[in-house]
Structure formats: structure tokens, C-alpha cells
Amino acid sequence: MILCDYCGDEIHPDSQRVYHKDVDVRYVTLQDCIPEDFECVNVTVFGEGDNIKYLKNGSLLPEGFQRVSVSVRDRDVKYARKQGQLPEGFEQVSVYTRNGEVKYARKGDISPTGFDHVSVYAKNEEIKYEKEGQHIPVGYEHVTVYVKTEDILYTRQGKRVPTGSEPADVYVKDKDITQVKCLQVKKEFHTECLEKHIPRRDEAVRKFLNNVSPKCNVLSTGVHVKYLFGVGIEEQDKSKKKEKRDCKAAELLRKVSALRNSKSGYILVHFVGLAPGDSFTGAFDEFADPKLHDLIQDGKQFCDVYRKETLKSHYACKDFGDFLVLYVGAASTVTTSRFNTKTTFDDCIIDIPAETLRTFVRERKTFKETFHRIPGVTHADDLLNVRENRSLQLKSNFEQKGGDQALAEYIIKNLKLAEYISAFTKTECGGSYLYGVHEENCFLEGYGYETKVIRIQPVVLRDRTAFKDTLEDNIGNTVLVCDYDGNEVSVKDEIIFQVHFIPCTPAEEEVYLRENCESVNHRHGDVDAVVVHVSVRPVSGIVFYDKQGPLAYRYDKQFKLITRINIKDWVRALTRRRETPE
Structure with missing residues (x-):
């Protein structure tokens, strides 16, 4: 839709x-100073359909792309294929980038010190930059960019384009930006x-x-x-x-x-x-x-x-x-x-109130970097007496579809694993997320009320390694970890969760070691019935469940x-x- x-x-x-570039783009106009540490390279913009690439001038044009012009009015950006045809009310701009950050400056501005002149090429929403003298990337086309407020519009060569703008020069800092995709948000009207x-x-x-x-x-x-x-x-x-x-x-x-x-x-x-x-x-x-x-x-x-x-x-x-x-x-x-971060109740997780988060960051608590454990659990049957609390959440496995990787993606997308991880990291002992354990309603005859009992719903895995790698990679690419000063911490360097497998087969056939919560026999390639256990440690900082923070x-x-x-x-x-x- x-x-x-x-x-x-x-x-x-x-x-x-109509399409536009996201608000992380920075625009520099005639009266502006060039951002500190920026250097200027002229780039040419190329487009194919709705794909956009920036390439340094002289680079190889991507296959299927053609050149478009770039113009600006206020902060809207438009792309047009045919140079000289400017969107109405737009003007020519120069574009500057630093580590993916893009700024536009009107034509005639002084180029930022240290930037290389580049051409810009586009293919759908992918942007490529190439130095002058380089070949145009295969499949790309040269584009010109027009800017007006926050919107970027792409106009193809030979079609009606707005008037009142000028072509723009585009500048980038990173010499290796050719392979980097320029993130964009598509707007349509x-x-x-x-x-x-x-x-x-x-x-x-x-x-x-x-x-x-x-x-x-x-x-x-x-x-x-x-x-x-x-x-x-x-x-x-x-x-x-x-x-x-x-x-x-x-x-x-x-x-x-x-x-x-x-x-x-x-x-x-x-x-x-x-x-x-x-x-x-x-x-x-x-x-x-x-x-x-x-x-x-x-x-x-x-x-x-x-x-x-x-x-x-x-x-x-x-x-x-x-x-x-x-x-x-x-x-x-x-x-x-x-x-984009959560905290815990005893029966669920919730959005954290502003004042609560403010207090949490001000207190700058230092937690022990130990992962949460469930005492006495070596086999799935040992989970029959566990109950949800602020450090333990149970998720049912009603209907398992697709392969191991698809299941991992389902848990992340539909069962909010990243949100639970962000909440558990704020508790003193961390938390455990169990997939394959169901709380079932049970009416107690003679007592006249309904309670809940635990049922194990085994998760069938053919390749634990594929499942675990998918889960870890997706979470690593989803969450943002920062210290109390807002400095980003690499999830790969600071591991905040571990994926384990609690066996559903008899304990004498497959021993679950409590010391490291790891099964002795992984049996790669064989069908494996387990409960998935994601163990989370507390973090002395803030964990967001969205990379945006x-x-x-x-x-x-x-x-x-x-x-x-x-x-x-x-x-x-x-x-x-x-x-x-x-």
C-alpha cells in the first residue's frame, strides 16, 4: 500500500x-560556512527509475542509468535527467558529505577544503560517487539534483521538470563512497x-x-x-x-x-x-x-x-x-x-517514561557484566515450574513455519526480541527470553477458578548454527548500545546477549551444561527439538531496540x-x- x-x-x-531524501541530509547555502572537517568533491547524479547514485565525475556510468541534474529551493531536492531543465522555484546547489552526511551549497560557493570533485550516479534509491576521470558504474546514469526544503524529486530526461532552478554540484568526502548506499525515504503524493x-x-x-x-x-x-x-x-x-x-x-x-x-x-x-x-x-x-x-x-x-x-x-x-x-x-x-528503549514490569515490558529514563542515566549505575541464568535448568522439563517476572519472559511456539533462518527473523520481527533485550539490560541481573514455553489457561475443578500452567512447545531446528547466526546478526544490526554519555558501543565488541538451546530430548541423551548453558552435542544437520534461551546481561549504559536511537x-x-x-x-x-x- x-x-x-x-x-x-x-x-x-x-x-x-515524488521522492525525497531523508532529513539527515545537510544543506549549505551561499551564506553558510562549509562544515568543519569537510572537503569538497564535485559529484554527478545518475538515475534509473527511482534509483539514484552519485559518482565522481568521469566514473563509469552504472548499467541502465542516465544523468540527471540537481537543483535546490529552500531544502527540497529534485533530480532531473536533462541538464538545463530546472524544477520550478529551484536553484542549483553543491552537495557536500562527510561519513554519509550530505550538505548542499548553492552554485558559486567556495568548495570545502580537502574534498574531491565527484560525479553523482543514481540507480533507484542507491547513490554512487566517482572521482572525475573515472568510468561511470555499470547500470547507473548521471543525474542532476534539485533541492527544495526536505524533498528530493527525481525527474527523468525528456519529461516535464519544474522550472526556476539551477543544476547543482555535489560534493563528498569519502573517496571510497562508490559502494555506499545513500539512505533515502521515498515520498509520494x-x-x-x-x-x-x-x-x-x-x-x-x-x-x-x-x-x-x-x-x-x-x-x-x-x-x-x-x-x-x-x-x-x-x-x-x-x-x-x-x-x-x-x-x-x-x-x-x-x-x-x-x-x-x-x-x-x-x-x-x-x-x-x-x-x-x-x-x-x-x-x-x-x-x-x-x-x-x-x-x-x-x-x-x-x-x-x-x-x-x-x-x-x-x-x-x-x-x-x-x-x-x-x-x-x-x-x-x-x-x-x-x-526506542524499554523497561520492565513483572509481567511485561513497557515504554520507559521520560523522567524514569532521565533518572536512570543520571544515576549512571555500574552493573556486573554477567549473563542471566535460570537456576536448576538443564532440560526443558525443568522449566515447568518457572513463572514470568521482570527478568524472565516466555514466548509460545504455536506454529513453526519456514526454515531456521526464517524462524529467527520471525522472533525478531513479530515477538519483539530486541525490545525485550533493551528492557532486560536495565535490571541488575539481566534477563532471559524463552521461546518454546507456553502459559496455558487451566480451570481448577473443585476450586472454581482459572489459573495458568506451563507447557513446553519444542522448537524444531535443523541447524542451530544457522539459526543462532541469523538471530545474532539481526539483533546486532537492530539494537544501538551507548554509554551514559551517548558514545556508541559496538555490539560485536560488547556482547550483551547470548543464544543457548535447552534440550527437549531426555537428559541422559543430551546433557545441558549449567556452567555455560551450552549443549554438548549440537548435531548440526539433524532435526533438533529445543527451547531457545536468549540470556541478556545488564549494561552500564543505554540499549535502544532501534538503531536510530x-x-x-x-x-x-x-x-x-x-x-x-x-x-x-x-x-x-x-x-x-x-x-x-x-
């Missing part, structure tokens, strides 16, 4: 598509949103700024009313509606976080599809208020942080009855839209850009004593 990035409604395959709703949004923002103050931070978001109001009776429709609402909720929280961390501002909420004369906004309140309340992490009241009013209540904006103005007050501490943002009004707060700055802001916002 493809969703319109503006209104959130579903896009049909024949709809117009309805043609109606591009031609009607987005221009109307821009006009509303302009008039509102003139009415309040041009110095104010003003952001906007659109949401189709049918995902706020009661539409969708079938279960499938409800599932789709939830996905669309979740997508718009994430966008709203990102922008609220950015404004709370940037001395306040306004969000214009455009109710796409609202009937003329309908002034009911209660559906948005129901949708947004609980989420907005979660972003009050400095002890204030909801009414002191947020205000709402219709945009038409401003005289200059009386024709915009389908817009709501949400005022967002400044925070006295960093506001995080998603912490905490999601907290700032808004740069000068460049009209929402940027992530890096984790070191986030930790400092989180633990700093509260100050009264300016």
Missing part, C-alpha cells in the same frame, strides 16, 4: 509519484495534492506568517478527514486506517518535538477533504491529544503547552476554514517523540529543515537540570 505523504490517503499505481492542496497549504502558511510574525516557527501537516472520522467498517479497512493514522501520527510527533525543542512555534493542520462549512475538530482532538500529552516531558499541563484555533479566526486567513492552528510551547528539557528533533527556521538531535547532544539535554524556556 502506497500512501500520499501529504494527506495520508492511498495512492493508486497510476498516480504521480497524489497529483491533486501536488497541484492543489500543497500550493494551498503554502499560501496558508504565507498568510499566517504575515498575520502573526515572520520570525515565528511555522510548520504544516495534512491529513485526510476520512482517517480522522468514522470511516472503515470492514476489518481490512480498519487495518488500513490504523496504518494511515499511525503514519500521520509519527509525522505530527516529529514536528511537535522539533518545535518544543526550538523555542515554540505553530503547526497548520490541513483537513483534506473537509466539507465546506464543517467546523467540527473533535475528531482531531481525539486522534492527537493523547499523543501530544506524551510529549509533555517536563511536568507541565496540557493547557500550558498547546493551544488550538481555526485558521479562519485570523482575519487575513478567513478563506482557510479547513485549517487548524496548533500552537506548541517550548520545553524546559529535551522533548523526544520516541525513546532516540527520536528528538529541532527546527532550523533559516533552512526550513527539521533535523535529528544527535545522541550525545540528546543525552546532555536529557540529563541537564531543567531551565525555564526563553
Whole structure:
């Protein structure tokens, strides 16, 4: 399912598509200084379909790719195949990168010291850079980049491209960046949103700024009313509606976080599809208020942080009855839209509250680096008397499908193993995650109540090594481990969990050694019935179940850009004593 990035409604395959680069891109304009430690290399951009690659000038063009031009307007980036055809309202930029970080500078800026001139090539969303004089990579094409706010648009040669922009130079630091993929987030819009709703949004923002103050931070978001109001009776429709609402909720929280961390501002909420004369906004309140309340992490009241009013209540904006103005007050501490880490209850794990995490980091506890053990367990039958608690969680193996690697991926994706690991690392003794143990309801005759009993549901593995390697590699690529100062710790260097196998076969046939929780006979290639045991140790630091770490943002009004707060700055802001916002 493809969703319109503006209104959130579903896009049909024949709809117009627009793509953009994620907010980790840095743009440098004419008046900006070149970032410290950056050097400049001119790159050329190449595209094939929706794939983009940057290559240093003269490099071999990738097979199936062609050159596109690059231009900028504010912070949106567009790619066009034919040079000289510029997107409307865009201008030429130079692009600078450092360790995957990209910045754009308008044409005529001084190149950063130490950068090489490169060409940029594109293939779908993959970017390649090649030095001048090198061959174009096989399968790639040269592209030109156009920038406007945070969006990157790709326009193919011979097709209509926006006007008012200039081609851009692209710069990179890493000489070996040819093989590095440039991470991008694809945005797509309805043609109606591009031609009607987005221009109307821009006009509303302009008039509102003139009415309040041009110095104010003003952001906007659109949401189709049918995902706020009661539409969708079938279960499938409800599932789709939830996905669309979740997508718009994430966008709203990102922008609220950015404004709370940037001395306040306004969000214009455009109710796409609202009937003329309908002034009911209660559906948005129901949708947004609980989420907005979660972003009050400095002890204030909801009414002191947020205000709402219709945009038409401003005289200059009386024709915009389908817009709501949400005022967002400044925070006295960093506001995080998603912490991406968990803590434990005795029967489950939960999102950790901001104040709890703040206290945890300030206390800087030092834990013993010992992995959690389950005393007395050498065989699956020994688990019949265990019970879930803050350091022990049981997961059922109802229906095992696919091979060993598929099972490992299922446990990570559907049974939230990374989230449990992040929670267990905050306890003094760590924790154990058992897959293949089920708590079954059992009615006690004569006593008149229902309790739970343990049932073993053996996990059948043909190759433990393949299963274990998949589990470890996926978790290693998923979690982020940091010390209390926000310095990243390599999961390979600091092992935080171990995968073991508790045998379900008779103990005399296969001994499970308690000393190292490892089976003597792995019997690679044979069917093996076990309970999977993931043992987690406590960590003197913070473990996030998402490689992104905490999601907290700032808004740069000068460049009209929402940027992530890096984790070191986030930790400092989180633990700093509260100050009264300016």
C-alpha cells in the first residue's frame, strides 16, 4: 500500500509519484560556512527509475542509468535527467558529505577544503560517487539534483521538470563512497495534492506568517478527514486506517518535538477533504491529544503547552476554514517523540517514561557484566515450574513455519526480541527470553477458578548454527548500545546477549551444561527439538531496540529543515537540570 505523504490517503499505481531524501541530509547555502572537517568533491547524479547514485565525475556510468541534474529551493531536492531543465522555484546547489552526511551549497560557493570533485550516479534509491576521470558504474546514469526544503524529486530526461532552478554540484568526502548506499525515504503524493492542496497549504502558511510574525516557527501537516472520522467498517479497512493514522501520527510527533525543542512555534493542520462549512475538530482532538500529552516531558499541563484555533479566526486567513492552528510551547528539557528503549514490569515490558529514563542515566549505575541464568535448568522439563517476572519472559511456539533462518527473523520481527533485550539490560541481573514455553489457561475443578500452567512447545531446528547466526546478526544490526554519555558501543565488541538451546530430548541423551548453558552435542544437520534461551546481561549504559536511537528533533527556521538531535547532544539535554524556556 502506497500512501500520499501529504494527506495520508492511498495512492493508486497510476498516480504521480515524488521522492525525497531523508532529513539527515545537510544543506549549505551561499551564506553558510562549509562544515568543519569537510572537503569538497564535485559529484554527478545518475538515475534509473527511482534509483539514484552519485559518482565522481568521469566514473563509469552504472548499467541502465542516465544523468540527471540537481537543483535546490529552500531544502527540497529534485533530480532531473536533462541538464538545463530546472524544477520550478529551484536553484542549483553543491552537495557536500562527510561519513554519509550530505550538505548542499548553492552554485558559486567556495568548495570545502580537502574534498574531491565527484560525479553523482543514481540507480533507484542507491547513490554512487566517482572521482572525475573515472568510468561511470555499470547500470547507473548521471543525474542532476534539485533541492527544495526536505524533498528530493527525481525527474527523468525528456519529461516535464519544474522550472526556476539551477543544476547543482555535489560534493563528498569519502573517496571510497562508490559502494555506499545513500539512505533515502521515498515520498509520494497524489497529483491533486501536488497541484492543489500543497500550493494551498503554502499560501496558508504565507498568510499566517504575515498575520502573526515572520520570525515565528511555522510548520504544516495534512491529513485526510476520512482517517480522522468514522470511516472503515470492514476489518481490512480498519487495518488500513490504523496504518494511515499511525503514519500521520509519527509525522505530527516529529514536528511537535522539533518545535518544543526550538523555542515554540505553530503547526497548520490541513483537513483534506473537509466539507465546506464543517467546523467540527473533535475528531482531531481525539486522534492527537493523547499523543501530544506524551510529549509533555517536563511536568507541565496540557493547557500550558498547546493551544488550538481555526485558521479562519485570523482575519487575513478567513478563506482557510479547513485549517487548524496548533500552537506548541517550548520545553524546559529535551522533548523526544520516541525513546526506542524499554523497561520492565513483572509481567511485561513497557515504554520507559521520560523522567524514569532521565533518572536512570543520571544515576549512571555500574552493573556486573554477567549473563542471566535460570537456576536448576538443564532440560526443558525443568522449566515447568518457572513463572514470568521482570527478568524472565516466555514466548509460545504455536506454529513453526519456514526454515531456521526464517524462524529467527520471525522472533525478531513479530515477538519483539530486541525490545525485550533493551528492557532486560536495565535490571541488575539481566534477563532471559524463552521461546518454546507456553502459559496455558487451566480451570481448577473443585476450586472454581482459572489459573495458568506451563507447557513446553519444542522448537524444531535443523541447524542451530544457522539459526543462532541469523538471530545474532539481526539483533546486532537492530539494537544501538551507548554509554551514559551517548558514545556508541559496538555490539560485536560488547556482547550483551547470548543464544543457548535447552534440550527437549531426555537428559541422559543430551546433557545441558549449567556452567555455560551450552549443549554438548549440537548435531548440526539433524532435526533438533529445543527451547531457545536468549540470556541478556545488564549494561552500564543505554540499549535502544532501534538503531536510530532516540527520536528528538529541532527546527532550523533559516533552512526550513527539521533535523535529528544527535545522541550525545540528546543525552546532555536529557540529563541537564531543567531551565525555564526563553
